[in-house]
Amino acid sequence: MANAHIHAEEAGHGSVRSYVIGFVLSVILTGIPFWLVMNPVMSKTATLWTILVFAIVQVFVHLVYFLHLDRSAAQRNNVISFAFAGLVIVLLVGLSLWIMFSIHTVMMAH
Numbered sequence: 001m002a003n004a005h006i007h008a009e010e011a012g013h014g015s016v017r018s019y020v021i022g023f024v025l026s027v028i029l030t031g032i033p034f035w036l037v038m039n040p041v042m043s044k045t046a047t048l049w050t051i052l053v054f055a056i057v058q059v060f061v062h063l064v065y066f067l068h069l070d071r072s073a074a075q076r077n078n079v080i081s082f083a084f085a086g087l088v089i090v091l092l093v094g095l096s097l098w099i100m101f102s103i104h105t106v107m108m109a110h
Contacts, residue, residue: 014068022065029058 014022033051036042042050063069069079 014065018065022061025061025065026058029054029061 033054036047036050040047063082069075069082071079
């Protein structure tokens, strides 16, 4: 029975411990920005940047602890696919915003 448990973890499935760690980190990474919004102790800009940083960290927590993406050889294709999808999304959003800003600038100049 112990071998089956080890085999399941090697297949990319997490243990209860890793799920609990991921859950606790997710709660903390959600609770702190929520507290910052409810109790404004920083400027709005600093709060916004703090929330953005916590959101990015939380994405990585979810990828590692819940989706089990890591740098192992077994996960290499999944990580590359995820990175490519992220790049495409960043390019689509970034270039769309650039186009809209450029159009706005040109339209307002007349």
